[in-house]
Amino acid sequence: MSEITVVVAGRRPPLALLLRELWSYRGLAWAFFVRDLKVKYFQTLLGPLWVLMTPLITVGVMTFVFGLMVRIPSDGLPYLLFYLVAIVPWHAFLTTFSMTMASLEAHAGLISKIYFPRLVIGLGYALNAIVDFLVGFGVAVIVAALYGVLPFGFLLIMPVLLYVQVAWALGLGFLLAPLNAQYRDVKHVVPLLLQLYYFASPILYPASLAPSWVQWLYTLNPLAVVVTEYRSQLNGEGLHLLPLAYAVVISTVLLVRGATAFMRAERRMVDVL
Amino acid sequence: MSWSIDVEGLSKRYRLGRGHQRIESLYERIGAAASRLVGRRAPRAEATMPPHVEIQSEHLVLAESQFRDAPPGEFWALRDVTFSVKQGERIGIIGRNGSGKSTLLKILSRVTDPTEGQFRYRGRLVSLLEIGTGFHPDLTGRENIFLNAQITGMSTREIKDIVDEVIEFSELGRQIDTPIKRYSSGMYMRLAFSVASHVRSEILIVDEVLAVGDAGFQKKCQTKMLELGNSGRTLLFVSHDMTAVRRLCSKAITLSHGVLTACADAGTLDSVSEMAT
Numbered sequence: 182m183s184e185i186t187v188v189v190a191g192r193r194p195p196l197a198l199l200l201r202e203l204w205s206y207r208g209l210a211w212a213f214f215v216r217d218l219k220v221k222y223f224q225t226l227l228g229p230l231w232v233l234m235t236p237l238i239t240v241g242v243m244t245f246v247f248g249l250m251v252r253i254p255s256d257g258l259p260y261l262l263f264y265l266v267a268i269v270p271w272h273a274f275l276t277t278f279s280m281t282m283a284s285l286e287a288h289a290g291l292i293s294k295i296y297f298p299r300l301v302i303g304l305g306y307a308l309n310a311i312v313d314f315l316v317g318f319g320v321a322v323i324v325a326a327l328y329g330v331l332p333f334g335f336l337l338i339m340p341v342l343l344y345v346q347v348a349w350a351l352g353l354g355f356l357l358a359p360l361n362a363q364y365r366d367v368k369h370v371v372p373l374l375l376q377l378y379y380f381a382s383p384i385l386y387p388a389s390l391a392p393s394w395v396q397w398l399y400t401l402n403p404l405a406v407v408v409t410e411y412r413s414q415l416n417g418e419g420l421h422l423l424p425l426a427y428a429v430v431i432s433t434v435l436l437v438r439g440a441t442a443f444m445r446a447e448r449r450m451v452d453v454l
Numbered sequence: 455m456s457w458s459i460d461v462e463g464l465s466k467r468y469r470l471g472r473g474h475q476r477i478e479s480l481y482e483r484i485g486a487a488a489s490r491l492v493g494r495r496a497p498r499a500e501a502t503m504p505p506h507v508e509i510q511s512e513h514l515v516l517a518e519s520q521f522r523d524a525p526p527g528e529f530w531a532l533r534d535v536t537f538s539v540k541q542g543e544r545i546g547i548i549g550r551n552g553s554g555k556s557t558l559l560k561i562l563s564r565v566t567d568p569t570e571g572q573f574r575y576r577g578r579l580v581s582l583l584e585i586g587t588g589f590h591p592d593l594t595g596r597e598n599i600f601l602n603a604q605i606t607g608m609s610t611r612e613i614k615d616i617v618d619e620v621i622e623f624s625e626l627g628r629q630i631d632t633p634i635k636r637y638s639s640g641m642y643m644r645l646a647f648s649v650a651s652h653v654r655s656e657i658l659i660v661d662e663v664l665a666v667g668d669a670g671f672q673k674k675c676q677t678k679m680l681e682l683g684n685s686g687r688t689l690l691f692v693s694h695d696m697t698a699v700r701r702l703c704s705k706a707i708t709l710s711h712g713v714l715t716a717c718a719d720a721g722t723l724d725s726v727s728e729m730a731t
Contacts, residue, residue, distance in 0.1 A: 451560070
């Protein structure tokens with residue numbers, strides 16, 4: 182006999198049920214991912230080449246301005262590589278986070294018509310950003326090989342750092358998405374905060390340049406750990422286990438916290454959108 | 455036959471005015487907190503009450519009764535609705551604009567939560583609320599079949615089994631591989647209905663889709679819907695069109711101002727529709 186669904190006013194559905202539902206809708210996350218992938222380069226001339234173009238142009242400009250003109254210290258790395266391993270994770274973080282945050286609003290038409298775990302929209306975005314990231318990482322590997330610096334550790338640490346970066350972006354996005362749906366104020370504040378965060382993370386400069394009394398901030402910021410770890414791996418240094426452990430724990434806690442808050446709030450969202 | 459949907463005392467309260475429910479801007483909230491600190495009561499409830507206007511009309515969308523027992527500034531879109539649907543039944547839901555039909559469907563399809571009451575249903579419930587909900591204009595018809603079926607909770611393997619059937623039913627032929635933004639609204643609707651009617655669900659909710667499409671396809675849809683009912687699937691059909699309801703449904707429910715006013719066989723629908731209008 183088929184399953185019975187019971188809905189009672191004012192009673193929260195148990196978390197186990199939500200998780201089971203999420204699992205049964207995993208195909209939808211994939212479908213959203215495929216849809217966005219197909220749509221992204223629909224009616225473009227260059228098509229998937231844009232995945233390469235976007236980070237390369239940014240990195241090119243940075244290499245020129247901060248490398249050749251300002252001459253920021255780069256921990257001994259070639260500027261191209263120094264900025265590539267920062268911009269590629271940053272872009273993936275940025276798209277995952279901001280798309281997830283806006284996911285409820287962007288799918289308002291769908292959400293007010295049909296039920297599915299809304300979490301899968303964010304998961305679809307994350308998959309898309311991962312693809313972009315992997316392409317960018319591939320470019321970084323090629324560039325590193327051309328410069329003759331391609332330590333094994335650089336490739337080996339990538340899955341861990343990718344996890345940290347995705348979990349961090351999704352967690353933040355899930356946490357802010359219900360808030361963004363209810364208070365349109367969030368839309369005005371977040372771009373500003375993102376800009377501040379951009380400068381607070383060691384993207385344009387190496388973390389080693391920061392004064393010692395703010396170094397702890399770079400340990401607690403998972404994205405800073407990601408970028409710094411890529412750079413130090415390229416320099417052939419050993420693993421920085423403590424910051425890595427912090428980053429894994431912080432991003433995991435945030436992901437779980439964000440996802441549960443999101444699932445609890447999603448039932449109210451329809452009446453608010 | 456066993457029950458398929460069981461609804462008990464379902465109510466939904468909405469807020470009048472600009473927000474649907476308790477939506478406040480951050481600014482309002484800070485203001486309220488500040489005035490609480492100073493010891494003044496925030497004059498919120500009074501402010502959101504719309505001015506009372508006396509209008510003489512045959513049918514007001516909101517009746518006085520809908521404000522009874524509701525906090526100031528709120529009203530009952532649905533009040534204490536109870537009914538039961540047996541497996542394989544085809545139920546018509548009739549009512550004027552604002553009578554609570556859509557609210558009922560939204561609650562049943564779990565898009566929004568009820569304020570009071572409860573309901574249960576057996577098996578998968580799919581609602582075809584609006585034509586092509588979740589279709590993406592840049593994707594082809596075939597791609598949209600996959601996307602749409604996936605949104606209703608089908609697995610990729612299940613969809614592969616039905617996709618040829620869906621395409622055949624839609625009669626779109628080679629157009630199926632064209633981005634649907636190039637479709638006419640009739641073609642769009644054909645695709646939407648074809649997907650929904652082939653989705654594996656025990657319960658199907660249909661909201662006035664039959665109003666579109668050419669006569670030939672409308673007839674095909676109705677035959678398909680009768681067929682679905684005969685194969686043991688439960689059908690909820692919302693419409694203003696009495697003839698369609700009479701032709702398709704075995705039972706009918708009428709709603710008026712959020713209250714269930716009648717539940718009768720479709721054969722006696724003439725007297726039922728009299729009450730609804």
